[in-house]
Amino acid sequence: MPDSKPRPYPFLAFNFAVEIHRAGEGKPLVEAAFSDVDGLEMTMDVKTIKEGGANNRAIRVNGAVAYANLTLKRGMTENFDLWKWFEDSVADPRLRADAEVVILGPDGSERARFQLSRCVPIKMKAPTLSSTGAAVAIEELQIAYETLKFVPGKAAA
Numbered sequence: 001m002p003d004s005k006p007r008p009y010p011f012l013a014f015n016f017a018v019e020i021h022r023a024g025e026g027k028p029l030v031e032a033a034f035s036d037v038d039g040l041e042m043t044m045d046v047k048t049i050k051e052g053g054a055n056n057r058a059i060r061v062n063g064a065v066a067y068a069n070l071t072l073k074r075g076m077t078e079n080f081d082l083w084k085w086f087e088d089s090v091a092d093p094r095l096r097a098d099a100e101v102v103i104l105g106p107d108g109s110e111r112a113r114f115q116l117s118r119c120v121p122i123k124m125k126a127p128t129l130s131s132t133g134a135a136v137a138i139e140e141l142q143i144a145y146e147t148l149k150f151v152p153g154k155a156a157a
Contacts, residue, residue, distance in 0.1 A: 011105075011111055015106065016034075016101060016102060017101075018032075019100045019102065020085075022095065022097040023096065023097070023098070029081065030081050032081065035075065036071070036073040037070065037071070037073075038070070039143075040114050040148065041067065041148075042065050042066070043067075044065050044066075045065075046060050046061070047060070047062075048060060049061060067144075067146070069123075069144050070119070070143040071143075073139070075136045075137065076127050076138065082124065086121045089120055096118040096120055097119045097120075098115070098117050098118070101113070109153070110153045111153040113150075113153070114151075115149040115150075115151060116143070117147045118145065119143045119144070120145075123140075124141055124142075125139065
């Protein structure tokens with residue numbers, strides 16, 4: 001007898017939101033729509049321990065976790081909040097922010113959330129400019145973060 005539960009469909013990669021907040025500030029640090037987000041990634045080192053006399057196996061132990069850099073891309077507008085954040089971080093290297101990337105469903109409901117802590121901007125790239133093209137000017141920001149946590153949406157829990 002077939003299972004009566006509907007099959008889960010994969011999330012769509014184009015429906016997401018990005019929220020960046022600096023500690024102690026009520027309003028978001030960045031209010032922008034991004035066209036691309038990349039770098040939600042963590043990798044765990046694995047240590048190999050060889051046990052004397054046990055030549056047929058090796059013990060594998062979890063090691064430290066490393067995180068990628070988050071890359072955000074958006075069409076450049078008159079909103080220069082990303083540039084200001086970078087300049088503020090140069091002036092005060094202790095400044096940090098928290099970011100969340102929210103995956104949304106077709107109806108706009110939250111499906112999942114990636115929480116990034118203690119973020120610092122590490123690269124700000126101006127758009128490529130060309131007098132022969134008509135493409136949108138895309139600016140790029142790279143952010144280093146200290147931790148990444150995945151939080152399922154309410155419907156997925």
